[in-house]
Every structure is written in structure tokens, then in C-alpha cells.
Amino acid sequence: MKNIKTVVFIVAALFSTMAWSEVAVVVHPSNVDSIDQSMVAAIFLGKKKSFPSGSSAVPLVLNDATTDEFNTKLLGKTSSQLQSYWSKLVFTGKANPPKKVSSAEMIELIKSNPNMIGFVDSANVTADLKVVGKY
Amino acid sequence: MKKNILLAAVIAATPLASQAVDFSVKGFASVIGGMTTDGEEFRPHVKYSGGKYDESFALDAESRVGIQVRADITDKLSATVQVVSRGGYNWRPELPWAYIGYEVNDNVQLKLGRLKAPFYLYSDYQDVGYALPWISPPRNAYIVPIDAIDGLNVTTNFNTGRFDHVLEAWVGHIDDTQNKYESDAFGTEIDAFGFSYAPTFDGWLTVRYTYNEGDVDIYSDDVDLLNETLKGINTVYVNVDPDLIANTESKSQRGSFSGLAVRAEFDKLTLIGELNQLEWHTNLFPHQKRAYISAIYRATDKFTPYITLMKNNDSAGDIQETTAFDAGNPLHVGTAAAVNAQVAQGFGASDTTAWAIGGRYDLMPNVALKAEYQSQSSDISKSLRTAEDVSDTIRVSVDVLF
Numbered sequence: 422m423k424n425i426k427t428v429v430f431i432v433a434a435l436f437s438t439m440a441w442s443e444v445a446v447v448v449h450p451s452n453v454d455s456i457d458q459s460m461v462a463a464i465f466l467g468k469k470k471s472f473p474s475g476s477s478a479v480p481l482v483l484n485d486a487t488t489d490e491f492n493t494k495l496l497g498k499t500s501s502q503l504q505s506y507w508s509k510l511v512f513t514g515k516a517n518p519p520k521k522v523s524s525a526e527m528i529e530l531i532k533s534n535p536n537m538i539g540f541v542d543s544a545n546v547t548a549d550l551k552v553v554g555k556y
Numbered sequence: 557m558k559k560n561i562l563l564a565a566v567i568a569a570t571p572l573a574s575q576a577v578d579f580s581v582k583g584f585a586s587v588i589g590g591m592t593t594d595g596e597e598f599r600p601h602v603k604y605s606g607g608k609y610d611e612s613f614a615l616d617a618e619s620r621v622g623i624q625v626r627a628d629i630t631d632k633l634s635a636t637v638q639v640v641s642r643g644g645y646n647w648r649p650e651l652p653w654a655y656i657g658y659e660v661n662d663n664v665q666l667k668l669g670r671l672k673a674p675f676y677l678y679s680d681y682q683d684v685g686y687a688l689p690w691i692s693p694p695r696n697a698y699i700v701p702i703d704a705i706d707g708l709n710v711t712t713n714f715n716t717g718r719f720d721h722v723l724e725a726w727v728g729h730i731d732d733t734q735n736k737y738e739s740d741a742f743g744t745e746i747d748a749f750g751f752s753y754a755p756t757f758d759g760w761l762t763v764r765y766t767y768n769e770g771d772v773d774i775y776s777d778d779v780d781l782l783n784e785t786l787k788g789i790n791t792v793y794v795n796v797d798p799d800l801i802a803n804t805e806s807k808s809q810r811g812s813f814s815g816l817a818v819r820a821e822f823d824k825l826t827l828i829g830e831l832n833q834l835e836w837h838t839n840l841f842p843h844q845k846r847a848y849i850s851a852i853y854r855a856t857d858k859f860t861p862y863i864t865l866m867k868n869n870d871s872a873g874d875i876q877e878t879t880a881f882d883a884g885n886p887l888h889v890g891t892a893a894a895v896n897a898q899v900a901q902g903f904g905a906s907d908t909t910a911w912a913i914g915g916r917y918d919l920m921p922n923v924a925l926k927a928e929y930q931s932q933s934s935d936i937s938k939s940l941r942t943a944e945d946v947s948d949t950i951r952v953s954v955d956v957l958f
Contacts, residue, residue, distance in 0.1 A: 470662050477631070499857050501918035508687045508957055511582050512624055513680040514636040514657055514667065 443543035444491045447527075447550040449535040456538070456553040462496050464538060466506070467516035472538075480519040481527055481539040488521075491540050494556045578628040583958045586685035588618040588692075590951030598932075598947040600644075600692060602701050607644025609949055616643030618692065618951075622683055624653070632659045640683055652683065652704065665711045673703040674724055674752060677764055677817040677830055685955035689826070689862055689916060691926045694848035696866045696910060697832045700813055702732050702744060718758050725751040733775050742776030750813075764817040774806040789887070803838040810837040824854040845869045861915035866932075868908040908934040922957040 446461050448454075454472040456464075463469040465480045472478045482488045492503050510516040522530065527539045532549035543555055591613045592598050598609045600618050607617035620642035627635045638653040655669030672679060676698055681687045707728015714721050730746040750768030783804040790801060815832040829849040836843065850864040883889065914928030931948045 499918075500921040501858070501924070504921050504957060505687050508584065508684050509681050511626075512584065512622070512638065512684045512687070514626065514634070514653065514655070515665070517580055517626065517628075 442487075442490070443555045444487060444494060444540050445543040445546050445550075445552045446495075446538070446540045446554045446556070447531055447546065447552055448538050449531060449533075450549065450551045451535050452538075452551060452553075458495060458554065458556070461538070461554065465491075465496060465519060467510060467518075477536050479534070479537045481522050481530060481537055482519045483527060483540070484521040484523055487524075487540065487542050491556075580626050580628075581623065582626075583621070583623045584684045584686060585621040585956045585958070586619060586683075586953055587615065588685070588951055588953040589613060589615045590617065590949055592947045592949050594946075594948045596947035598930075598949040600695055600949075600951075602695070602699055603703065604642065604644030606646060607642075609947075609951075618953075619643045620683060633657070642683075650704075663713050667709040667711075669706070671705045671707065671709050671726065671728070673700070673705050673728075673730075673748075673750065673768065674709070674726065675700050675703060675750075675766065675768060675813055676815060676832065677819065677828070679703070684957075685926075685953060686922070686924055686957050688955075689828075689852045689860060690850070690864070690912075690914060691928045691951050691953045694830075694850065694864050694866050694912070696868050696908065697830050697846040697848050699832060699834050699844055699846055702730050702746070704732075705730055705748070720756045720759070722754045722756075723751070724753075725749075730770070742774050742779065744775065745773045746770040746811075760821045762817075762819045764815070764819075766813075766815045768813045770811050772809045772811050774809060776806060779804060779806045809841075811835065811841070812837070826852040826854075828852070842870050845871075858918040859915060862913070864912040864914075866908075866910040866912070868934075870907070908932060924955045926953045926955065927951070 446456070448456070452472065454474050456472070460469065460473070464472075464478045465482070470477060482491070489500055492498055492500060496503065498506065507516075507518040511518065522539075524541055524545055527541055528545070528547055528550065531537050531539050532547075538553075541550075543552075546552055590598075590600075590609045592609050592611055595611045599605065599607065600609065601607050608614075609617050620640055622638055622640040624636065624638040629635060634657045636653055636655055636657060637651065640650050640652055641647050642650070651670055652672045653670060655667045655671055658666045658668075660666060672682075674680060676682070676693065678688060678693045682693060682698070685691065705726060705728035707726060709724065709726040711722065711724045714723075727749040728747075730744070730748060733743040733745050748768060748770030750766060752764060752766035754762055754764035756762040783801065783806060786801045786804060812835050813833070814835075815830060817830040818828070820827045827849070829847070831845075831847040833846070834844040846866075846868050848864055848866040850862055852860055852862040854860050910930060910932035912928055912930035914926060917925045919925050927950075929948070929950050932946055934946050
């Protein structure tokens with residue numbers, strides 16, 4: 422019983438930490454576009470396929486819980502709503518959802534490709550990345 | 557025709573196949589079980605006559621599984637094939653989608669090959685139960701029994717101020733001469749085209765209008781026999797209404813499908829309505845006017861109950877409406893009565909109303925559970941075809957993405 426209480430406490434503590442963290446939307450340092458929240462949402466929902474400058478935009482998402490936080494905060498959708506949204510586009514051939522990568526892969530890909538846009542936990546931002554917004 | 561297009565699609569994809577082609581494989585499945593509670597029969601899909609519910613619980617009437625493979629050959633060129641296997645079609649594989657897609661730019665997309673006709677608001681992902689708020693779109697309004705086009709679709713998206721617009725046009729051939737789905741009494745072959753226009757205001761209010769027209773060749777011994785009989789009567793007795801004979805020609809019957817849909821998404825409430833009409837430019841077949849309105853309420857993040865009201869207003873094809881019909885001529889009256897009886901046997905008028913109450917529960921991010929109770933009643937005095945118009949049905953489903 423004590424153990425269960427401990428587990429519950431730890432889980433609750435984890436969740437409260439997560440809720441306090443911030444998501445940093447990041448691009449290649451050479452990207453000079455001004456990218457606001459609605460532009461980020463449009464790119465990650467497949468509605469816009471290029472940056473304001475005209476170069477193509479390739480979104481990436483993380484394979485961890487930060488993506489849920491991003492979905493809720495920036496896209497305003499629960500994961501079920503987002504699954505439903507993408508299944509409509511996928512099974513009609515209109516678009517594929519963003520590729521999932523690890524946090525390390527995300528940083529590596531973004532800093533080496535000016536077309537990519539992604540996000541990381543704001544604690545993980547490195548000097549190789551340009552932050553376009555924290556949410 | 558269809559083989560040529562599919563072959564062209566394969567050839568177009570082949571030379572590049574050795575290069576770094578990006579493949580993605582996705583799937584969906586719906587396991588749907590149900591039964592009627594009043595001993596009547598309910599046919600949940602106009603196309604697959606193999607799928608029926610009756611008084612014993614059945615899992616195969618609507619259950620289906622689909623796999624989609626998409627190959628992104630270049631940034632702009634892709635090939636997509638979707639295979640669906642469903643209980644209502646004895647689990648035989650079908651190809652609702654098999655096409656080459658080409659993105660001319662961010663706003664214009666071309667698709668060439670096997671496509672699903674975009675008749676309704678939910679045509680495009682009608683099979684993907686997970687993407688639907690209901691177990692299935694309201695059955696009464698999804699009325700065209702054939703929808704597999706071999707042809708070309710051009711879709712454009714553009715934006716003006718607070719409106720997002722989607723304009724879609726298609727042209728193609730529908731070959732169901734063998735009547736392989738047994739969805740009707742006869743086989744058909746159709747040359748058809750259609751378009752739709754759907755503006756969305758501020759992301760929450762969408763209105764969609766569509767018009768589709770086809771030149772239908774009917775492969776039916778019954779229709780041919782009727783036509784020959786009328787011609788024979790005309791030869792012997794003369795003066796049978798020429799329109800009446802033309803109405804029973806089995807080739808080049810022109811039919812049209814039009815639809816108006818509205819979807820309004822508020823904070824927690826979504827209202828959806830469609831008014832769909834299937835009409836024939838002769839009087840051989842009935843004119844079907846079908847509508848529904850559905851209210852879907854997001855009670856919690858996971859639970860979305862809904863209620864749907866449905867209404868059919870079908871008029872039987874009436875041979876007496878033809879211009880040269882002479883009510884004083886016993887031969888006209890007798891022939892018209894015989895023809896009308898024959899037509900009514902196949903279709904008949906129906907004045908059906910129905911309601912449904914159900915809900916969706918998001919069990920996991922890729923699994924949804926649904927349940928629905930539907931009750932249909934019909935003014936049976938107007939129709940000889942009652943079995944599918946009067947029934948109370950209960951259904952449950954599990955929709956999965958993988």
C-alpha cells in the first residue's frame with residue numbers, strides 16, 4: 422500500500438513537472454522567416470507546406486510526451502482528435518503526418534537542414550538551434 | 557480503360573523505384589457488430605448487399621480492414637494503393653484507391669487512376685471508422701450504389717480573407733457491368749463527371765455543394781424485355797407514347813447526384829447536415845431526396861455522444877408523367893400501370909423517417925469505441941419495398957488505426 426502511494430506521488434510529481442515545462446519551436450539558424458503560432462500550427466497540420474519565404478517546410482515531431490504538450494498547446498487538439506485529423510488526410514492521400522524522431526535526432530536534423538522545423542523541451546535547446554517561440 | 561490507367565500508374569512509378577522512394581504503410585480496421593431488435597432486416601450500406609443485420613447478432617455486415625501503401629517518389633509525385641477487405645463483400649479484396657498523385661504546387665493536386673467518387677461530405681474516408689464521429693455516416697443519405705471511378709481528379713485549395721476554399725472536379729468511367737457488388741438488380745456502365753465547392757469560414761463553418769452527372773448504360777434483361785414489349789405493342793397497336801418507350805431504354809439513361817452539406821463546429825457542439833438527391837432524367841427510376849441532421853457533443857475529451865435525425869422523400873418514377881400520356885386512351889393507361897408496377901417492385905416510393913442515438917469513446921489514441929441505436933419507420937402504403945425501410949437496429953463498434 423505504501424509502495425502504491427509512493428508510485429502515485431512520483432507519477433503526480435512527474436506530471437506536474439511536465440506541466441511546468443515549455444516547448445521551444447526550433448528551426449535552422451539560417452532561417453530568417455518570422456514564424457508565429459498560427460504559422461507553426463498550419464505547418465504541423467499539413468495546411469502550409471512552405472515557410473513565408475517560399476522555401477519548403479518539413480515538420481518533425483518528437484517520439485515522447487513533449488509532442489502531446491505541443492499538440493495541446495499549439496494545435497489545440499487532443500491526441501485522439503489529432504489522430505482522427507491525420508487519418509482523414511492519410512487515407513485520402515492528401516498528406517502524411519510529420520515524421521517522429523528522438524530528441525537527439527531532432528537537434529541533429531534541424532541544425533543540418535534549413536527546411537526543417539521542430540520542437541524540443543525548452544531545457545534541451547542548444548546553441549545550434551534558432552528558437553522561433555516558446556509555448 | 558481501368559487496366560490501362562493502373563498499368564500507366566505502375567509504369568510511371570517503376571523507373572524511380574530503385575531510387576530512395578519513401579514508403580509509408582498505414583492501416584485501419586472497424587469491427588462492427590449489430591442486430592435488429594424488431595426482427596426486420598437492416599442493410600447498412602447501399603453498395604454491399606452482402607451486409608445485412610437481422611434478429612441474430614452479426615459481426616460481418618460492416619466489419620472491414622484496410623491497408624494503404626503510399627510511395628513518395630519525388631516531392632511532387634506519389635503513388636497510393638489502398639486495399640480494403642470487408643464482410644459485406646465476403647472479405648474479397650477491393651481497391652477503392654489506386655492512383656498516381658501529382659502536386660502541381662501547394663494549391664493544386666492531381667490524381668489519376670482508381671478513385672472513390674467524392675459524392676458526399678464523408679466519401680473520402682467513409683471506410684475509416686476512426687475518422688468518423690458515428691459508426692457510419694447516416695445510411696439514408698449515402699445513396700449512390702456505385703462509386704469506384706477510373707479517372708482524373710483535380711483538387712485546388714485557396715484562401716481569401718477569412719475563407720478557405722476547396723474546389724474539386726473529376727471525370728471518369730465507372731464499370732460495374734457485372735454488378736459485382738449485387739447492389740442493384742442490374743449491372744451498369746457509366747461515363748460521369750462531377751465537381752464540388754466547399755468554402756470554410758474562420759475554420760469552423762463549412763458549406764459544401766456538389767453536382768455529379770452520368771450517362772448510364774444498364775445491363776438488365778428485365779429492362780430490355782420491358783422495352784421490347786413496349787416496342788412490340790407499338791408495332792401491333794400503334795401510338796404507344798414514344799417517351800414511354802424511350803424511358804425504358806437500357807442505354808444512355810442520364811442520372812445526376814447533387815448534394816448540399818453544412819458542418820458547423822462550435823466549442824463543444826458540432827452540427828452536420830446533408831441533403832442529397834439522386835435523380836434520373838427519365839421516369840424509369842425514382843427520384844430520391846434524402847437528408848439528415850446530426851448533433852455531436854464533446855461531453856469530455858474522450859466521450860462524444862450524438863443524435864441524428866433522418867428523412868427520406870422518394871418519389872417513384874411515374875410513367876404517367878410523360879408528356880404524351882393520354883388518360884383517355886385505355887392502351888396508355890394499361891401500359892403505364894404495368895410499367896409503373898414493374899418499376900415500383902424494384903424501387904417504389906418511400907417516405908421514411910429515422911432517428912439514431914449513439915456515442916463515441918476514445919479508448920486510446922488509436923482506438924475508438926462506439927455504440928448506436930437506430931429506429932426507422934416508413935409509410936409502407938407507398939412502397940412495395942419495406943424490408944430495409946422499417947427496422948430498429950443496435951450496433952457497437954471498435955475502430956482502430958495502425
